[in-house]
Amino acid sequence: MRPEPVVVDAVRSPIGRAFKGSLVDWRPDDLAAHVARGLLARVPEAEAAAIDDVVLGAANLVGEQAKNLGRIAGSLAGLPDSVGGATVSRACASSLQAVRMVSDAVVAGGGDTFLALGVESTTRTRHDAFVPGKHGNPRFLEAARDDYVNDMYIAMGVTAENVAKRFGVSRERMDEFAVRSHARAVAAQDAGFFDREIVTVPLQDGSALAADDSPRKKTSVDLLATLPAAFADDGVVTAGNSCPLSDGAAAALVMSHTRAGELGLRPRAKVLGCAVSGVAPELMGSDRSTPPASCWTGWG
Secondary structure, X not given: OOOXXXXXXXXXXXOEEOOOOOOOOOOHHHHXXXXXXXXXXXXXXOOHHHOOEEEEEOOOOXXXXXXXXXXXXXXHOOOOOOOOOEEEOEOEOHHHHHHHHHHHHHHHOOXXXXXXXXXXXXXXOOHHHHOHHHHOOHHHOOOOOOOOOOOOXXXXXXXXXXXXXXXXXXXXXXXXXXXXXXXXXXXXXXXXXXXXXXXXXXXXXXXXXXXXXXXXXXXXXXXXXXXXXXXXXXXXXXXXXXXXXXEEEEEEEEEEHHHHHXXXXXXXXXXXXXXXXXXXXXXXXXXXXXXXEEEEEEEO
């Protein structure tokens, strides 16, 4: 019987709003290390020295997120030098890819205890390092070329405009969905639903952050209707109905089911399988195609 990967526990930091939010003073490596320590503190049975490897996912591996961030975060979290680390990028699915890699390692018999991390500090990433016009391959930038491929560097907001146009998603429907999403997030916060997964983060002023920045209690359809389109003059995507730019980190402890049983740990989920598929860059986010990476889990 092959080993089965299970998620023993998982935590995250609160999500800060980029550039003006609560986590702007946190380096991404320190933030990833902080949630890793928080996770290991919740599962003392999993000794740090027994971790076989750390895999960290981050979309933008530039600036303070450059180098081998997985190894760096592991070291900052207090793992011994004997524990290695790796870093992977699959754009928005980078941390899912980290979970996929450690799960596959369990199945392959490459170890029985892994730490999967994810981090993104939009605030502190050096944005000029990945401006397409400065560093991008011309075959993705110059449509007039005979060897032009596609708009690989297209902005997410522009792809959202393309998807909305192709599938007939109106501005009104988008605004209504955004208001409902905020209302549900605020209700979950007020009910303490997220408390079980959040590692409190200390701030420079001596306070501590224990809740996400972005959910807005006072948003409304009427208020969102006043916002201008952000990516096209006649567009439907605005700052109010699109995803915010954020800072945050997460960690998951993935083990073989046999090791979890030996330690007396009750898994939160079992990883049943993973699959990867692509979609045309200009239609990223389309609901008619599989996301860049996905994992299916059975919740216990």
